[in-house]
Amino acid sequence: xxxxxxxxxxxxxxxxxxxxxxxxxxxxxxxxxxxxxxxxxxxxxxxxxxxxxxxxxxxxxxxxxxxxxxxxxxxxxxxxxxxxxxxxxxxxxxxxxxxxxxxxxxxxxxxxxxx
Amino acid sequence: xxxxxxxxxxxxxxxxxxxxxxxxxxxxxxxxxxxxxxxxxxxxxxxxxxxxxxxxxxxxxxxxxxxxxxxxxxxxxxxxxxxxxxxxxxxxxxxxxxxxxxxxxxxxxxxxxxxxx
Numbered sequence: 001x002x003x004x005x006x007x008x009x010x011x012x013x014x015x016x017x018x019x020x021x022x023x024x025x026x027x028x029x030x031x032x033x034x035x036x037x038x039x040x041x042x043x044x045x046x047x048x049x050x051x052x053x054x055x056x057x058x059x060x061x062x063x064x065x066x067x068x069x070x071x072x073x074x075x076x077x078x079x080x081x082x083x084x085x086x087x088x089x090x091x092x093x094x095x096x097x098x099x100x101x102x103x104x105x106x107x108x109x110x111x112x113x114x115x
Numbered sequence: 116x117x118x119x120x121x122x123x124x125x126x127x128x129x130x131x132x133x134x135x136x137x138x139x140x141x142x143x144x145x146x147x148x149x150x151x152x153x154x155x156x157x158x159x160x161x162x163x164x165x166x167x168x169x170x171x172x173x174x175x176x177x178x179x180x181x182x183x184x185x186x187x188x189x190x191x192x193x194x195x196x197x198x199x200x201x202x203x204x205x206x207x208x209x210x211x212x213x214x215x216x217x218x219x220x221x222x223x224x225x226x227x228x229x230x231x232x
Binding site: 034036042043044046050093101102103104107108 | 210
């Protein structure tokens with residue numbers, strides 16, 4: 001079946017540090033890949049997505065590139081801010097057929113940025 | 116409203132009682148999902164609706180859990196004879212037809228926090 005493995009947390013960084021959160025996946029077919037973010041006290045919201053190999057999703061200074069050869073979708077940001085403190089979830093949606101529209105999530109990575 | 120709306124936002128119930136959780140998806144969204152988020156368990160898929168039918172209910176953990184959707188809009192998740200292990204945040208989400216399969220964005224509500232005492 002489909003699965004997503006993401007970097008264990010928690011991760012603590014200083015402001016302006018470089019961020020990488022690793023995400024790898026297992027899927028048959030051609031999944032779409034997503035990063036969702038959950039800020040403290042808020043609901044899940046889409047951060048970025050990529051729907052085919054070599055696509056790069058980007059938003060709010062975050063980027064992730066869909067790498068089919070390494071089955072990865074690592075999240076990066078060049079300079080993090082305190083406001084980026086949140087839980088980040090990597091997810092995939094199987095592209096094969098009707099009825100497979102759900103998102104399969106990783107376990108989440110809690111990120112804390114200290115000033 | 117503009118987003119996915121869930122009610123109640125918080126519910127405390129006694130073990131053995133039944134609870135109903137409601138989800139009002141974004142207008143026009145035909146795909147609707149229920150997930151459960153437990154401490155230390157991540158996000159667990161429960162059921163998916165396309166219109167009023169549920170082609171994927173593989174995540175419902177037991178026959179105490181059921182869900183329905185009427186009029187292609189509002190959905191209700193019912194938990195019968197609640198147990199303490201049912202305590203979690205129940206998240207509803209919606210998207211346009213095909214959901215994540217076509218890379219469509221799936222929008223989440225703020226969740227219903229259920230505590231079984």
